Amino acid sequence: MTAQLIDGKAFAATLREKVADHVAHLKRTHGVTPGLAVVLVGDDPASQVYVRSKQTQTLVAGMHSYEYTLPSETSETDLLGLIRELNADPDVHGILVQLPLSDHIDEASVIESIDPAKDVDGFHPVNVGRLATGQTTLVPCTPMGCLMMLREYGGRLTGQHAVVIGRSNIVGKPMAQLLLRENCTVTVAHSKTVDLASLVNRADIVVATVGRPHFVQGEWLKTGATVIDVGINRIDQGDDTTRLVGDVDFDTAKDIACAITPVPGGVGPMTIACLLANTVTACCRQLTLPEPVGLTV
Numbered sequence: 001m002t003a004q005l006i007d008g009k010a011f012a013a014t015l016r017e018k019v020a021d022h023v024a025h026l027k028r029t030h031g032v033t034p035g036l037a038v039v040l041v042g043d044d045p046a047s048q049v050y051v052r053s054k055q056t057q058t059l060v061a062g063m064h065s066y067e068y069t070l071p072s073e074t075s076e077t078d079l080l081g082l083i084r085e086l087n088a089d090p091d092v093h094g095i096l097v098q099l100p101l102s103d104h105i106d107e108a109s110v111i112e113s114i115d116p117a118k119d120v121d122g123f124h125p126v127n128v129g130r131l132a133t134g135q136t137t138l139v140p141c142t143p144m145g146c147l148m149m150l151r152e153y154g155g156r157l158t159g160q161h162a163v164v165i166g167r168s169n170i171v172g173k174p175m176a177q178l179l180l181r182e183n184c185t186v187t188v189a190h191s192k193t194v195d196l197a198s199l200v201n202r203a204d205i206v207v208a209t210v211g212r213p214h215f216v217q218g219e220w221l222k223t224g225a226t227v228i229d230v231g232i233n234r235i236d237q238g239d240d241t242t243r244l245v246g247d248v249d250f251d252t253a254k255d256i257a258c259a260i261t262p263v264p265g266g267v268g269p270m271t272i273a274c275l276l277a278n279t280v281t282a283c284c285r286q287l288t289l290p291e292p293v294g295l296t297v
């Protein structure tokens with residue numbers, strides 16, 4: 001058996017079309033253009049690539065993009081000052097501060113300083129709490145993209161056993177909340193989990209977000225499982241080139257799973273498309289305009 005490939009790249013392109021359509025509608029009927037501010041501290045090359053990609057796609061969708069690249073030695077006070085300005089700026093509907101931040105800046109303080117209404121990452125404790133209590137909120141982009149693909153390719157989600165491997169605040173925990181909301185039976189596994197292989201073997205849905213290349217083996221999987229690979233691991237090829245691989249050993253998994261996301265071209269592109277979708281949603285809510293259809297989960 002060879003699994004169906006979940007084409008995140010194509011899925012993301014379709015979602016970005018919906019975003020662009022709604023942006024055009026907002027401009028036409030309300031004279032409003034959604035705006036996204038992206039803040040990057042430091043000069044990490046990988047972060048620069050992501051931020052550039054976010055900016056390009058924001059502009060292509062017809063939105064305003066405001067980019068702030070700050071030197072790595074920027075103080076926490078200065079960063080908080082910028083966020084205060086962005087919170088107050090009516091042209092900015094979404095704020096994303098690229099993580100991780102340098103050690104001298106307290107991440108939690110920075111996240112808490114963002115207006116929850118503009119928190120398009122869904123990382124603010126108010127939004128985390130809203131998700132956990134089943135209220136309308138802004139949902140973190142990576143798990144949101146994973147859920148959209150699972151709804152499309154995972155069959156009826158109710159009653160399925162989902163195993164989320166990884167418990168980060170940005171992926172694992174919100175993913176578990178979203179799957180609970182879909183009536184899945186959810187198990188969250190992590191680095192201290194005993195006998196992970198046999199746990200994974202009982203999963204109908206596997207979401208791998210551990211940050212270790214090729215960690216999940218195909219032989220662990222139950223036949224017919226749906227596999228979402230959140231991992232983005234850059235591997236040195238030994239010849240000065242690098243290759244991007246996931247947390248799942250794709251070559252062995254593809255023969256056992258029913259559907260599987262590739263890396264690259266799976267979760268990554270969906271994450272950015274969901275960021276654009278959240279910016280439009282945030283804009284509509286701030287201006288009490290009708291909620292866009294198809295841009296939320």
Ligand SMILES: Nc1nc(=O)c2c([nH]1)NC[C@@H]1CN(c3ccc(C(=O)N[C@@H](CCC(=O)O)C(=O)O)cc3)C=[N+]21
Nearest residue numbers: 050096097098099100121232264265266268269271272
């Ligand atoms: N506040 C915050 N929000 C984030 O959403 C956030 C962040 N910080 N920090 C860094 C991570 C990483 N991230 C990615 C998004 C898209 C791809 C992506 O599109 N990847 C392509 C490949 C890109 C390549 O070739 O490097 C793919 O998987 O096909 C990857 C990684 C968002 N992040």
